[in-house]
Amino acid sequence: MSMSEQLELVSATKSFGGWVKRYKHYSRALDCDMIFTIYLPPQAEEGRVPLMWWLSGLTCNDENFMQKAGAQKTAAELGIAIVCPDTSPRGLDLPGEHDSYDFGSGAGFYLNAKREPWSKHYRMYDYVTEELPSVVRLHFPVNGRESISGHSMGGHGALVLALRQPGRYAAVSAFAPIVNPIQVPWGQKAFENYLGDDVGLRTQYDACELVAKGSSRQPLFIDQGEADNFLEEQLKPERLEAVCEEHDHPLTLRRHPGYDHSYFFIASFIDEHLRYHAERLYAKR
């Protein structure tokens, strides 16, 4: 095994008959050590299982979803593994890396950076689409069927990864995603610093632009809380709705009165997402 394929077990905790396990490994794509969390349902002890990727939002790491979303019960029932990558490279001290919550550490935006000093390490797109999937397939009993979901910045990640890789994921869904990052403050700050001025490059990481380009027909399933503090300035689901309408792209967008941007919102609807994913992960091809 090469260095990047070696895993060090950080912790293993039994959960709903399966296991929440954290592993540390050296990432070649990011050139630093990374930790990820995997939930292995009880069915993984008997055979290979499908896998849902979960991409977390700003300030999160690999742990928040497993601790707060309450997904394991239904994942155990449905026999789905879940992998939560971290949200950025770690253990570096690049200039300004830790200065703000919405850029640098905890805020990798699931892209490959082009600008110095970020471009050597901030390659989360490659990490999450290539390197980590290889590691997971090598070490765990997964069956090759994958789907993807995420929250906020991670919802952006889930949509972009699915739209850019047609046929890769059996299902994609998102909670309160940043659907049009090139037009909102979070995305503009991150893209300016990671990607620079190249408009063509920026649009490759923008779900609305990808839908407009028509590169994939992947149906999108999105839940959005109407009491979300970031709804109007950062999330703007109406933009994705309009572009999907214009380009006849299949979208299910549910708006939930009273729900905010927190994990209490995610927990309230994660079971429905897991069942949506399971139906497609287990569908006959």
Add this chain to the structure above:
Amino acid sequence: MSMSEQLELVSATKSFGGWVKRYKHYSRALDCDMIFTIYLPPQAEEGRVPLMWWLSGLTCNDENFMQKAGAQKTAAELGIAIVCPDTSPRGLDLPGEHDSYDFGSGAGFYLNAKREPWSKHYRMYDYVTEELPSVVRLHFPVNGRESISGHSMGGHGALVLALRQPGRYAAVSAFAPIVNPIQVPWGQKAFENYLGDDVGLRTQYDACELVAKGSSRQPLFIDQGEADNFLEEQLKPERLEAVCEEHDHPLTLRRHPGYDHSYFFIASFIDEHLRYHAERLYAKR
């Protein structure tokens, strides 16, 4: 309203059709400001609902259970409110109060302290059995039916409060409780400092001693993980098992291979506890 009956809303977050709400209030029993969390199920908008008290363990506050136990889904289904008090007085700076994780702040042990300087503030028994219940009954649509559960130090609290107040709670259960604090390091350190040398007083806060005294016939329902790091030194469920056997006290003690002391363990079995509580909270009297 007196000062101790005024509530200040800290936050309100929608969860499974109900609301997780945090409130700040001045506690007369503890002589400091306290925050508690309540989950109000959707049924509380239509009428009065029964209430389960949740007592948390060492280092926790009022938030951990709501964020990590995943109880709201089933509480919403069953129509049960849940109140999580904090685990000690807050905002004080008594000498040594913040020096260790297992004594002082975050470690009130649900007792009324007798020794200085703790006795003026560390009166969690009165706070949780009298003052906070009055506040809750005054401000929220609860129907007077109550049950109690808790984890570790909070499991100790749940057992002791139920055994000392026969008939008060429709049900009592615990996760990995400290069942015999007067005989284990956590309890001995806390009781020595809070209560002093009075053996008679100490035994009033010890579930094994209370069962031996026969003051209540309340059935006890306990889950314990067998991979719990604190099992042998601090928890010792076999002692409660022996004393219940000897005194013919009804006990259901389930041992779960592989489960540890974490909230992943609690989340795995909380639904069964909620259903156990609901059956008794809704039973005809």
